[in-house]
Amino acid sequence: MIVLFGATGYTGGRVAQAMVRRGLRPILAGRNTARLGALAARLGNLEVARADVTDPATVQRLIGRNDVLVSTVGPFVRLGEPALGAAVEAGAIYLDSTGEPPFIRRVFEDFGPAAQRTGAGLITAFGYDYVPGNLAGALALHGLQQPVHRIEVVYLVGGVGRAQVISGGTFGSAAGLLTEPSFTWRDGSIQAEPTASRFRIVKVAGVEYPVTAVGATEHYALPRLAAAAGLAGLSEVDVYLGRRTPATRLAQLSCHVVPAVLALPGARSLVGAIGTFAQRFVADEPDPGALAQVNSHVVATAYDASGAKLAQARVASGDPYQLTADLLAWGAQRAAEHGVSGPGALGPVEAFGLDSLAAGAREVGLRRC
């Protein structure tokens, strides 16, 4: 049984459609039964279930052992833990759409060990954030024989104009992050760092992009993959997010100014509060025409200790919300039919295997280039 929690949201609605396109009949769960009923009727009389994270028992009742729970109820830092806790308690398979570093850290460090005891399999951030980088990173590592010192993963978004291309839910989740800690992988362990504290310019195919470091699942998953492949010494993993801009000079300046401003006392809280206030002016749904123009390239590069490039892999896709919806639908189906590699918090490649994930990614339009 597959349960989709958050089906009435923007991303949840797209996941529901993607699941139905695959021939699945998920149970649609959420707090608003009228909206759930309307969506379920539109998608072919699906079953619905009422659950509200403010009453965790209602979330626990959604699933049992070996069921698959897909959650798009966010912001995850504020609303995500009841679904995660319910999956751990039930020994179920759990996938979500988060991209929030503090939540990812909780999944791997707190809920993962508990899941190993109950048999639950937790696959967090199984969307645009952060499947492409995990896949590209695994492809770059694949077949290497020599020690890898550092992997750098860069997510680059292009085709963005003036129209809104993120959902209100994504804006709200991102706005809350400035005051939350992030993390990276240094000297062979996870280390905390402030969100948006590292900006830089990266050059890809001769074009410069301003990017900022982010805490992602690659920091947990790629060192494990490297170790499993017998590649010693992966002591640094960096993940950067950036977007194409014509104003590279301004972006270069912002690399110095933004971290300095955010380091001022109270600046993060102030900027976070402005973001929360600004959310009321952001539409719930992105502009569909503008979203259709968005493209993304994700590049993973492995280096040795001298800084020499050992390998590189690149994947590309279109609309990140469509990719997220299609990946979650693919992952839920695969997990329901074949299970996942084991209990605990799992990276995407670890959960499904490189060949299977690469085939699934191709199927949903995440192509190697």
Ligand SMILES: NC(=O)c1ccc[n+]([C@@H]2O[C@H](COP(=O)([O-])OP(=O)(O)OC[C@H]3O[C@@H](n4cnc5c(N)ncnc54)[C@H](OP(=O)(O)O)[C@@H]3O)[C@@H](O)[C@H]2O)c1
């Ligand atoms: N990883 C990625 O690449 C990626 C891609 C897309 C989205 N996301 C993330 O996914 C999350 C959802 O995004 P979205 O665009 O779908 O946002 P959204 O439209 O605001 O949807 C949020 C969902 O949470 C539900 N919810 C809120 N409070 C609840 C409660 N107390 N109990 C049960 N459900 C509750 C909402 O229900 P109602 O409909 O009843 O309000 C809605 O279904 C965000 O955190 C976003 O950042 C990540």
